[in-house]
Amino acid sequence: MNEEFKATNGSGYNTSRAGARTGSPAMGAQLAANSLSKVLLLGSGALKIGEAGEFDYSGSQALKALREEGIHTVLINPNIATVQTSQGVADTVYFLPVTPEYVEQVIQKERPDGILLSFGGQTALNCGVALYKNGTLDRYGVRVLGTPVEAIINTEDRDLFVKKLSEIGVHTIKSEAVENIEDAVKAAEEVGYPVIIRAAYTLGGQGSAFCDNEEELRLHAANALAFSNQILVEKSLRGWKEIEYEVVRDRFDNCITVCNMENFDPLGIHTGESIVVAPSQTLTDTEYHKLRELAIKIVRHVGIIGECNVQYALDPNSEDYRVIEVNARLSRSSALASKATGYPLAFVAAKLAMGYNLYELKNSVTQTTSAFFEPALDYCVVKIPRWDLSKFKGVSKQIGSSMKSVGEVMAIGRSFEEAIQKGLRMIGQGMHGFVANHELKFENLDDALVHPTDSRIFAVAKAFHQGYSVDKIHELTSIDKWFLYKLESIYNVHRAIDEYHNFKDIPSDLLLTAKKKGFSDFQIGRLVTHGQTDPEDAMLEARAERKRRGINPFVKQIDTLAAEFPAKTNYLYLTYHATEHDVEFHKDRRSVIVLGSGAYRIGSSVEFDWCCVGAIKTIQAEGYRGVMINCNPETVSTDYDMCDRLYFDELSLEAVLDIAEFEAPKGVVVSMGGQIPNNLAMRLHAQNVPILGTTPESIDSAEDRHLFSALCDKMGVDQPRWRELTSMDEIYDFADEVGFPLMVRPSYVLSGAAMNVVSNKSELNHFLTLAANVSQKHPVVVSEFIVDAKEIEFDAVAQNGEIVAYAISEHVEFAGVHSGDATIVFPPQKLYVETIRRIKKIARKVAQALDISGPFNMQLLARDNDIKVIECNLRASRSFPFVSKVLKIDLIELATKVILGIPVEKPNRSAFDLDYVGIKAPQFSFSRLAKADPVLGVEMASTGEVGCLGEDFYEAILKSMLATGYRIPTQKKILLSSGPSKAKAELLPICRQLIKNGFTLYGTRGTTAYLLEHEVPAIAVGWPDELTSRGNAAPNPDSSMLINALDLIRNGEVDLVVNIPKNLSSTELSADYDIRRAAIDYNVPLLTNVRLSTAFLQAVCRRLADAPIQIKSWKEY
């Protein structure tokens, strides 16, 4: 028992049970020690929509729990940018695809005693179930730890699930499992429209959709059947509340619910797409505990050991409920629940899987009380999804039962208003909260309220603005009125502040109320100045005024027990609903603040979290206190174990200034978390916050296009020619000067992507009149676009302007594919020595000129040894974890030391010493984004990446592409449409090789003609819009009655589609688009780049000719 507590709350009673602690010789520990020496954990692979950073966090926690027991841990995860695949987390790491084939080979080699399936999302779970079903686990005597596979199957198969729950009288949604479209129609008629359909065994609600009628059903059912051979037709409960519980159970049947959560958006919107509040706000005690009791009953009946998520629909007009689903694994929700409560769910689940009792484990926040308890929160948590839908052409902005968001933030406050306004700022899409934003236009406001889009919350704000009542908004949205009343109160404060024109006139009461309702200094500044002042100045003025009045935030702890017990927690947030701080501040300049990366988004995700975690570790190792600021619940950096202090709060100028004032740190590190902290550098510097590493002025010189260009000119470093232009005439003149194609970046975008490449004048006109706008106020940056150039990444660390370590890597694709979407090879395999020499020279000049101290990255183009710099960032880049891990030199550790002012030695190991190849490949989530054109361009579209190692280029590329969902075309049937004649010529050699290897090539008309002309046999197919036939007659290229390309794809008659787009702009919807989209919708691997296609197919041919695939762990390279 806890002596400290005994002295404070009661005389207590000393039991015979010696204070059970983690690792104490209790029953569970013995079980673990006796029978487990090596455990395999499956990761989730690349980040994708529906499966993102949360599994890095879960897996890292589980590995920590295992290692604490002295168990040798083996991890399979090709996601090289994760923290879990870093040195010191798992004992052995394999950067291999999480597929039954590869996992079996690792099992064969490693012979683990146990396997953990529930820490790597649906990917790991599906792979584990497959290994169980095909007998692999049995064959090698690998025990599944935690929830038994039978129980997993019972929750995954909807039919079994419904049966299982009805055994204990628990209501589920009436659901019919069907295997074809006709049965789906019949089932829908039985349950009555509207219905929802979902595909079994998929992640994040893939393939699920609402159908109001038979026509919609037929369409969506066909799509869902492409992902799974079983689909479910259910009655729709749109408008019901959606509530989740996170349940933990040990093998002795002890159960707790760690957290419940309520969706702000009613049922009908996937929980990953919904604003979620923890704990529930609108449930009475009876409702809360009725659902809690049921959750425990379900978890016991199913037989979970570890962690489980139960989702309910709750009638807003009675206590009637349905269980929506049960996830027998760690999930996005469980990561959120961990962060929301401070309860380390994954860590505890791993311990329970080893056989511990829940009550033997300690609450890791208090360190004294038991882990068998349910957290009491004394703050409110709001999760908000982050969408990047504007990055994709043709994607609907509507959100629904299938997930589209790419990231999320979590905001903490002591009122809902405080939390939600923080959260709306954190998502980082230019919004400043619920109100005081730039005006959003809604063509039809009622429609925007009824049919939710990624900006519905702002439609609600607009509705208040237009005088809609809470009742009316509720009627249109079904959002519970409690939430709407709270939003209305924000709106009302906004109205009150809007009355003032001078900061001095605002009553202090109102100012404090505004801060309590989550208004930022920026919002207040903008409202009071009515847009007459520069918003940044207005913000600083508002800030100065509130500080003069002594209105400051307070720092509160998250301690899991609502202050009932003393806690040593370092998990903190800021609030205005307080009168005292929970912590003391050292103010001794021994703290270093690291700014995190915020919400994961396209272009910034787990790789920056890896950088932040690495930086914090180094800061601590060097004897400083590491203070982390971040707001993303999917990260490892927001695990309070990772740092000395965690501020789970905004990465805004205001919050960082507040925290810096409290902490009085040695300085702030802005170069690890990607672009968000980088953008704060100058602004923090202007407020006298010390920035560590490269000076803010230098950062600005690299960020500012004009300054950087001038610098390059001065150094004699070449850049593609560019100009910032304000009229069409100027643009035409520039086009005449440098020639097409051109890269065009408008500063004001009407719709779609912000950047585009245009190949001729008509495309240019089309883009700048339809999609964007050019004017004095909205200049356009136009750059020369160099075709057939190699793109090169230069990642390095410099100290006082001198490069200490660097890594050069090359793209497989030619320039024109965003570096985040490119396939990257390290060390480079095809660069001239001369090119490398020149790049190093340029980099040295840049590092010196900008006096860089810390990490930096340059992107360069090379054509015939002619090198041009296209970008320079004085911060860590997306490729830092990849090159660090391939090179086995931690560039972040090195950079952090430099930033702290510690002299470092140049590592005596270089890329030339490597006798293996690393390849980083992008992961796309097009299957989640209905109608998006799955083609690569200058705007990034990938949601994640993998990095695999191989003995040579071909082995590495094969592994990495298999790890992102490509499959070896075992049917040996490929559909080609090779686009422009240049691409046709470039693909010819690989086509010959494919034929030699026994492949059948189908081609669209032009492609087939070209191939036949060059004596490569090919079968012509019709374009999607052609009149074609499925007749039995032998296909004839001259006949107009050909097999339609789409039919080939739909019927799974080809196992790879190569479709090279005709132009660079990727704007037009065409027959090409139909082919690409069909490949995505029917889950047929698709390649759209000539060079990548060639590389992949060469690797495939070699593999089919029995080229070996090495099963080697990271340390074996």
Place this chain on the structure above:
Amino acid sequence: MTAARLVLEDGAVFPGESFGAAVSSAGEVVFNTAMTGYTESLTDPSYAGQILAMTWPLVGNYGVPPHLLENGIQKFFESNQIWVKGLVVSEYSQQYSHWNAVESLSQWMEREGIPAISGIDTRALTKRLRERGTMLGKIVVDDPAGKPQDVEFYDPGKVNLIAQCSCTEITEFKPEQPSGARIVLIDCGAKNNILRSLLRRGATVIRVPWNFDVTTIDYDGLMISNGPGDPQMAEETVENIKKAFEKNKPIFGICMGNQLLARAAGATTYRMRYGHRGHNQPVILQGTHQTWITSQNHGYAVDPLRLSDDWEPSYINLNDGTCEGIAHKSKPFSSVQFHPEASGGPRDAGVLFDRFLDSIRRQ
């Protein structure tokens, strides 16, 4: 908006805003860490004499349900009135939203004449109570002229709260489907859900006043309810329980019932520094792996050291090792410090009612 403040006996003052009744009130300040259940807590007689501070910051969200009777008992409340002397919250939800709500929390408290205060840093308050112990306090509300209407501190520890909360007459409650068991419930300030839990299981309940000599009537089982304050105030009840031991009929005590039963079995009780009040208190049944999350509300606890040899401690609190229940080694007498009837809070321990009725059936 009427100004108010919470004044503690150690001199601390927390300014805030008044809601509920605009009257000043004094009592003993305690905190509860539950995140739901204000209607249940406010009508729980165990809070008599106390000013209740909620650590969960958002209160009033789902309003207040209607006053409906079911089997002669308030359907949605734990008794017929609000028992707390005042309520302290961080933020009060001016508007509520729930299908079963008929009025706001403020309206209800106003009708019942009980004050509440919002805008308090309840976390700071909780830490203070945790460190210095439960203390006296008062909510002082401004009068319409803006002048604070001060009141004296009031120490509920000096009065017999059990007598105040107990019924004064014997009442019989009949279940819809009687199973035959007749249970006498000693009402020390019983929560309605104890009654409901017994009735739902088919028992007939005879509710008697706290000092009623139960040996004077015939029953199959004896239930000793929860109740407010210091168990030492109810020595009469302890004596009656001792007499009841002779009857050898099953006895089950909850909360105050646990403390009174323990005293009857020779143990002592003591005042805790700040007690257990919340929905997340973990307990374990000694000698087993069986644990529950329980609902609790008590400021006194049993020190089982001097329990007579026939008795043993049963449940203990996993957080602090305090005694959470006792049981007779051979006879069907037992009690728990926590609330198996829940309402509010988790229902893990509801099975104890079944076990009690089973023990009656086995007689």
